[in-house]
Amino acid sequence: MTRPMTAVASDEGIAPAILRLSALASLDNADLALLRNAMDAPRIYPVRHTFLTLGRPIAEPLLLLQGWAARVRILPDGRRQFMSFYLPGDVIGVSHQAMPLASATVMALTECTVCPAPPAPAGSGLAQAYAVAEALDEAYLLGHVVQLGRLNAQERISDFLLEIYERLSLAGLTVGGSFEMPLTQEMLADALGLTPVHVNRMIQQARRDGELMWKSGRVLLRDPERTARSIGRHSPQVTGTAR
Amino acid sequence: MTRPMTAVASDEGIAPAILRLSALASLDNADLALLRNAMDAPRIYPVRHTFLTLGRPIAEPLLLLQGWAARVRILPDGRRQFMSFYLPGDVIGVSHQAMPLASATVMALTECTVCPAPPAPAGSGLAQAYAVAEALDEAYLLGHVVQLGRLNAQERISDFLLEIYERLSLAGLTVGGSFEMPLTQEMLADALGLTPVHVNRMIQQARRDGELMWKSGRVLLRDPERTARSIGRHSPQVTGTAR
DNA sequence: CGCTACTTTGATAGTGCTCAACCGGTGTGG
DNA sequence: CCACACCGGTTGAGCACTATCAAAGTAGCG
Numbered sequence: 001m002t003r004p005m006t007a008v009a010s011d012e013g014i015a016p017a018i019l020r021l022s023a024l025a026s027l028d029n030a031d032l033a034l035l036r037n038a039m040d041a042p043r044i045y046p047v048r049h050t051f052l053t054l055g056r057p058i059a060e061p062l063l064l065l066q067g068w069a070a071r072v073r074i075l076p077d078g079r080r081q082f083m084s085f086y087l088p089g090d091v092i093g094v095s096h097q098a099m100p101l102a103s104a105t106v107m108a109l110t111e112c113t114v115c116p117a118p119p120a121p122a123g124s125g126l127a128q129a130y131a132v133a134e135a136l137d138e139a140y141l142l143g144h145v146v147q148l149g150r151l152n153a154q155e156r157i158s159d160f161l162l163e164i165y166e167r168l169s170l171a172g173l174t175v176g177g178s179f180e181m182p183l184t185q186e187m188l189a190d191a192l193g194l195t196p197v198h199v200n201r202m203i204q205q206a207r208r209d210g211e212l213m214w215k216s217g218r219v220l221l222r223d224p225e226r227t228a229r230s231i232g233r234h235s236p237q238v239t240g241t242a243r
Numbered sequence: 244m245t246r247p248m249t250a251v252a253s254d255e256g257i258a259p260a261i262l263r264l265s266a267l268a269s270l271d272n273a274d275l276a277l278l279r280n281a282m283d284a285p286r287i288y289p290v291r292h293t294f295l296t297l298g299r300p301i302a303e304p305l306l307l308l309q310g311w312a313a314r315v316r317i318l319p320d321g322r323r324q325f326m327s328f329y330l331p332g333d334v335i336g337v338s339h340q341a342m343p344l345a346s347a348t349v350m351a352l353t354e355c356t357v358c359p360a361p362p363a364p365a366g367s368g369l370a371q372a373y374a375v376a377e378a379l380d381e382a383y384l385l386g387h388v389v390q391l392g393r394l395n396a397q398e399r400i401s402d403f404l405l406e407i408y409e410r411l412s413l414a415g416l417t418v419g420g421s422f423e424m425p426l427t428q429e430m431l432a433d434a435l436g437l438t439p440v441h442v443n444r445m446i447q448q449a450r451r452d453g454e455l456m457w458k459s460g461r462v463l464l465r466d467p468e469r470t471a472r473s474i475g476r477h478s479p480q481v482t483g484t485a486r
Numbered sequence: 487c488g489c490t491a492c493t494t495t496g497a498t499a500g501t502g503c504t505c506a507a508c509c510g511g512t513g514t515g516g
Numbered sequence: 517c518c519a520c521a522c523c524g525g526t527t528g529a530g531c532a533c534t535a536t537c538a539a540a541g542t543a544g545c546g
Contacts, residue, residue, distance in 0.1 A: 150436060193392030197494090428524075429525095
């Protein structure tokens, strides 16, 4: 457990989160006020900070403003598996239980800026946004199961990058087909159930195939549409209204 | 879509579901009355019935009384992946959205008896039971990701059978270390991200190792504790109170 | 400038896949 | 009552994908 630093959040830091939540449901001024208010108390945590620990109580849900975090499980022999990722605008630690215990450990993969997720009034747009976010979360988790179970290495990497691309787009964090990718190839391997070496080789092949560019923490997908079609990817759709 | 048959549910049909829910939270007489009442209108669906279809609206949550169902995804080229299983006492199609769309297709793997899941009064034991059930569901899904990502074939099979054993125990559906396993090896393969042939070989090896017996739809785990230890399995724990 | 962390490369091994065939039980119809 | 079909389980041979081990290259950073 590490201590937060008090943050002087610049506007560009919190915009993605608001943008993302707005994309999930229409937020009115009251909702936005709640969010802005909560964001007045941002906290910054360093890499490897543990937000939640498997089996320990969940204090309060957090809204991720900046950075990446992930649900992770470490096996006794050291094998590691990332189960899902949290990007700006995602909510960490929602539960509908009275005394919830964390169903997984959540760890900061980069420096992370967070704030408490403001409780949403029943029926509000914000409540709806939370619900959609939760449903999306599950949809991505289901997608991850399919990835691991039935896609080969090449397909897993493409599918993963497409998912991230799509999610970051909702938060306005993509420029053209490109976005920041703070994960190392080793982390990617631990998300995709592969070894770092093999991930490296498949990425190089994708590069040779002109599918993507990947340099110094930034990924450019040459033709997301085509790639998506080639691996039969279809994006989660969990609400009748949004998008 | 197939038509339900009207059922004359015998008591042994609904007991497992009540047992399971009671194991998740303490239900009072009002809760039990709600359940018993809902169970008065059981419906029986044949194998391969589709309860929910990916992207289509969810009508009402269902309580599974008898049989097995699963969330499944079929890829364009025919590859199939089971993402999670529903056993007696599980609730199919919970959502916190206003107009929820199914995040996956749910299909009956055996003949299934279901009834509408009675709406739970806020704060009731039943509501708590639903919440815990939902959390458990997610915990098992996370476990599935780890299985697929970081366990080898042998470990996946053991882990899967242990999970099923544990879940059926909650519903009182195990006798000693044995329980009914209606899945074919092919379905198991589609759950574990393997081929049927390889599943077969690994099962035979487990048999030779004296780890399990598997005959005519019934599995006996010789020493669940030892097996669990050997693969470092630890059971989900998502509530401070129950169990 | 020298760490350190990350990426890249090579050689070899092994787990799990593919294809193909056979076996055994069960249910059905002649 | 037997023939046949069907489904699920079993077996064998060969191969491909991915892992493993080891080492070298590269980039950021104090």
